[in-house]
Amino acid sequence: MRKASSAVWKKLKPEVNASENILVKNSFDVDGGNFDTAGTVSTRIKSILKEQGLPSDVVRRSAIVSYEAEINVVSYAKRGVINLTVTPAAVEIAVNDEGPGIPDIEKAMQQGYSTASQQIREMGFGAGMGLYNIKSYSDRFDISSEVDKGTFLKMIILIQKP
Amino acid sequence: METGMIARELNLKVMSGADKNNNATGGYTGDLLSDVMANAREGDIWITRQVHQNIVAVATLKDLAAIVLVNSCEPARDTLEKAMKENVVIMVSSQPAFELSGRIFNLLNSSK
Numbered sequence: 540m541r542k543a544s545s546a547v548w549k550k551l552k553p554e555v556n557a558s559e560n561i562l563v564k565n566s567f568d569v570d571g572g573n574f575d576t577a578g579t580v581s582t583r584i585k586s587i588l589k590e591q592g593l594p595s596d597v598v599r600r601s602a603i604v605s606y607e608a609e610i611n612v613v614s615y616a617k618r619g620v621i622n623l624t625v626t627p628a629a630v631e632i633a634v635n636d637e638g639p640g641i642p643d644i645e646k647a648m649q650q651g652y653s654t655a656s657q658q659i660r661e662m663g664f665g666a667g668m669g670l671y672n673i674k675s676y677s678d679r680f681d682i683s684s685e686v687d688k689g690t691f692l693k694m695i696i697l698i699q700k701p
Numbered sequence: 702m703e704t705g706m707i708a709r710e711l712n713l714k715v716m717s718g719a720d721k722n723n724n725a726t727g728g729y730t731g732d733l734l735s736d737v738m739a740n741a742r743e744g745d746i747w748i749t750r751q752v753h754q755n756i757v758a759v760a761t762l763k764d765l766a767a768i769v770l771v772n773s774c775e776p777a778r779d780t781l782e783k784a785m786k787e788n789v790v791i792m793v794s795s796q797p798a799f800e801l802s803g804r805i806f807n808l809l810n811s812s813k
Binding site: 574575577578579581582585595599602603606607610662663664666668669672675676 | 732733734735736738739743749751753754755757758759761762763779787
């Protein structure tokens with residue numbers, strides 16, 4: 540039986556407004572299981588944001604958030620896509636993966652909870668901090684998941700604080 | 702304090718980025734990558750015993766001054782290749798993490 544669940548954490552209200560000036564729109568593929576290239580997409584995203592001249596705090600938080608999301612795709616999913624959108628107001632990072640999904644999002648959000656294999660843990664991943672870090676470092680974080688299908692994450696980091 | 706100076710003071714073997722000489726402003730010790738991602742600061746020296754290539758991405762993403770591997774752990778070959786390509790400083794110490802962290806802490810404090 541498939542179970543779909545979702546949760547939204549709203550620390551701040553604003554959404555990325557579609558009618559707004561889009562400065563960057565990029566899409567990156569992530570290979571599930573390939574730890575050799577893990578972090579490549581986040582490194583690329585960081586340099587794009589730096590080139591845009593965004594404040595260092597925004598670049599720093601975006602890098603943490605995209606890295607954790609990328610590592611999750613590599614650790615658990617078959618494949619995933621990371622979409623980066625930058626407007627003058629915000630950085631949006633959306634991640635869609637094909638994978639096992641998350642049966643209990645509330646539990647997965649808890650710091651220290653992890654289903655990572657021993658092999659993943661030996662590399663220093665799978666400490667149960669990924670989703671927690673994503674939530675702490677983004678201004679808005681949406682997550683939805685369907686078991687045996689995949690997980691969708693959307694993180695917004697505001698450039699101009701309201 | 703420059704990473705080259707720290708290497709000389711503490712007898713660290715410089716494996717990559719010898720010409721970089723980044724300015725180290727602090728340090729962070731840990732083997733959990735998410736912990737380092739969340740808590741290390743830009744300009745920190747990262748003390749760890751993880752030797753696989755993902756440490757290079759963490760150092761790049763966090764703008765860390767250098768990675769120091771403890772207990773004479775050598776970086777994996779692909780780690781070193783990646784570090785050279787991305788200009789990340791990797792150094793090796795014969796000391797365990799506790800002792801090395803203390804020495805780096807004292808060194809950075811005495812240079813302030």
